Amino acid sequence: MTESIIEEPTYMRDVRHFFADVDLDHMFGLGIDITTYDALKAESTDVYVHTLGPNAHMPPEPDRKWTAERSQSFFNWISKGHPLGVPEVQPLATSAASRIRKDARDLSADELQALRNAFSGVMALEPDDPNSYFTLAGLHWFPVPSECKHHEDKYNPWHRVFMNRFEDALRSVPGCETVTLPYWDITGAPPNFLYEPPFDSYTLPLDVHALYPAGYATSRFDAATLMENVASYGIPEDITTSLAEFRWSRFTTGIEGAHDEGHVSIGPTMSRPDVAAFDPLFWFFHSNWERLWWNWQQAMQATTEWSFRSTIDTSTLFLTPPFNALEPFSQTAEQAINLAAMDVGYAEPQGPDKGPVVPETLEPSTRGSLIASSTMRATRRRVSARVKGVDRLAIPGSFRVVLRADGEPVGRRAFFQSTQPKDCENCRQRRRADFDFVVDLEDVSDRSLSVDVELLSRDDPREGVTVPLRACGNPTLNVRVLLEEMS
Structure with a gap:
């Protein structure tokens, strides 16, 4: 097997593919989880030691031992601070399903x-x-x-x-x-x-x-x-x-x-x-x-x-x-x-009018908050607004949350739920709901922001009756400049 050393490896693009399903299954059965980014990051030093030649313990089969190049690439990932990165998107393949x-x-x-x-x-x-x-x-x-x-x-x-x-x-x-x-x-x-x-x-x-x-x-x-x-x-x-x-x-x-x-x-x-x-x-x-x-x-x-x-x-x-x-x-x-x-x-649509598909490449996402160890930069034209802590059990049926600037709606989100959420164990376990909006800075700058929670009409869900915010948990509104995570 011929491999090249990856000088700047990331988890999503490179490192997660270093492990076959059989390896992950075997380790998981031993009580060692290396299947996620956080789990592998925590175990990375031990993984490096156990896969390092010439006397590597894992993988057990001789023909699947890691090459010196792969070991060096994995070491580079550790030494660079375990960068997450973004995946290389794979094109959709023709399905062999029956x-x-x-x-x-x-x-x-x-x-x-x-x-x-x-x-x-x-x-x-x-x-x-x-x-x-x-x-x-x-x-x-x-x-x-x-x-x-x-x-x-x-x-x-x-x-x-x-x-x-x-x-x-x-x-x-x-x-x-x-x-x-x-x-x-x-x-x-x-x-x-x-x-x-x-x-x-x-x-x-x-x-x-x-x-x-x-x-x-x-x-x-x-x-x-x-x-x-x-x-x-x-x-x-x-x-x-x-x-x-x-x-x-x-x-x-x-x-x-x-x-x-x-x-x-x-x-x-x-x-x-x-x-x-x-x-x-x-x-x-x-x-x-x-x-x-x-x-x-x-x-x-x-x-x-x-x-x-x-x-x-x-x-x-x-x-x-x-x-x-x-x-x-x-x-x-x-x-x-x-x-x-x-x-x-x-099957892919045959006509010219095709809906959204997975993009060919991914860019680092923008978020209202990132962990402090991330490399980031602030965007200039977009902000995130989060309506946090809506008590859904107080609302009998589907509802929407409307973000307003000077009384004009600048965003709305719907929430699909039963007329009897209090009778649902899953709903009770997840009674607080958050709603995120991404809006242009110019739409909210120097304007009075407010939030409405509207219970949708059973007969016509385009219509809604405003639910007092104090009746649905007094949710908070947080507005933040968006941060872009840099790989």
């Missing part, structure tokens, strides 16, 4: 008819059938509110498994064995067929809650209104920003924030997790969020549990038993991360 989900705009006539048959088939099943539309949509919240997996690390893994379970049900309909669940790219209008039966609405055959009795029919905005809402929340821009984040906490927080805004943009049913999954558009909507995470994993070289851990900058507990469970499904969070095992892929 299930390939297409852009909903690219379906053939036969594929669309098969999809209609599949949806009609599961909708026609008795409500207590495990493959029925009623049973599966009900797993998202009502009538089984204990399955909430939102605003936490397991949001993406849980919904990935949920989508696969629903797709399995569609495939159980005779003649629909090869159906896959298309994605609707929210940056473009929904295809017309999504406003036609059986995709336009669903009527509850049984009560799921006093607010949603049998006979409740799902509803949503027309396509034009929906897209106006998407634009007003800046969802395409939020997606683009999130896809450029290489740290897991920042990607998942940003992408779920855009997801929340998408839900409330679509209409009355989708604005509430209580019944959102009963709207047939939910499945096409969520297929797209799954596609974006799938793309991000490939681009960041994080397609297995061990490689994925290299992007985590917070706790990895959600990948560790028993905290990795994704009830009511048998798969666990670390299994959902493994793209090869999940065996689902996504």
Whole structure:
């Protein structure tokens, strides 16, 4: 094996790739975690000693011993202060998965008819059938509110498994064995067929809650209104920003924030997790969020549990038993991360109107605060504003936070939650929510800043009733000049 010495190595670009999955797995089994930046940094001296030739202990196989060049590169990383750096983004590869989900705009006539048959088939099943539309949509919240997996690390893994379970049900309909669940790219209008039966609405055959009795029919905005809402929340821009984040906490927080805004943009049913999954558009909507995470994993070289851990900058507990469970499904969070095992892929859109994709290169991100050991510089034209500590349990349902300057809105963020957050264990554990805005300095300089928290209307989530700030925890507003982390 021929290698060159890397004089200025960084963790994300170079060092994390020095370890094979089998090495990380082996060490983890011995109680030594070197799978994340912070963990490897803490163990770096021992790793260097144990991998240094000619009498290296690790890796054990002779043909996988580190070369002198790799050892020197690793030493350089230590001596330079363990720089984090940014990854080299990998181009999206053609998927070898057996299930390939297409852009909903690219379906053939036969594929669309098969999809209609599949949806009609599961909708026609008795409500207590495990493959029925009623049973599966009900797993998202009502009538089984204990399955909430939102605003936490397991949001993406849980919904990935949920989508696969629903797709399995569609495939159980005779003649629909090869159906896959298309994605609707929210940056473009929904295809017309999504406003036609059986995709336009669903009527509850049984009560799921006093607010949603049998006979409740799902509803949503027309396509034009929906897209106006998407634009007003800046969802395409939020997606683009999130896809450029290489740290897991920042990607998942940003992408779920855009997801929340998408839900409330679509209409009355989708604005509430209580019944959102009963709207047939939910499945096409969520297929797209799954596609974006799938793309991000490939681009960041994080397609297995061990490689994925290299992007985590917070706790990895959600990948560790028993905290990795994704009830009511048998798969666990670390299994959902493994793209090869999940065996689902996504086809790129065929038309010219393509939505946000992972950028070809990444720049150091800008943040309101960085650790003091980072090399940084202040930006001149952008500031961050954080509304911190909103007590979400005091707000019955989805809401938005509006940042105003001299009374004019300069930013808004939506939060997707049940009408009964106090009854949700996950919500209680994460009762305080923060909301970040990045705004132009000229939009807020020498202006009076204020914050409104608005409870969204159940009938029309474009409308809101202001919640007194003292009633939702007296949140604070922090405004800071953005700092740019330099590699």
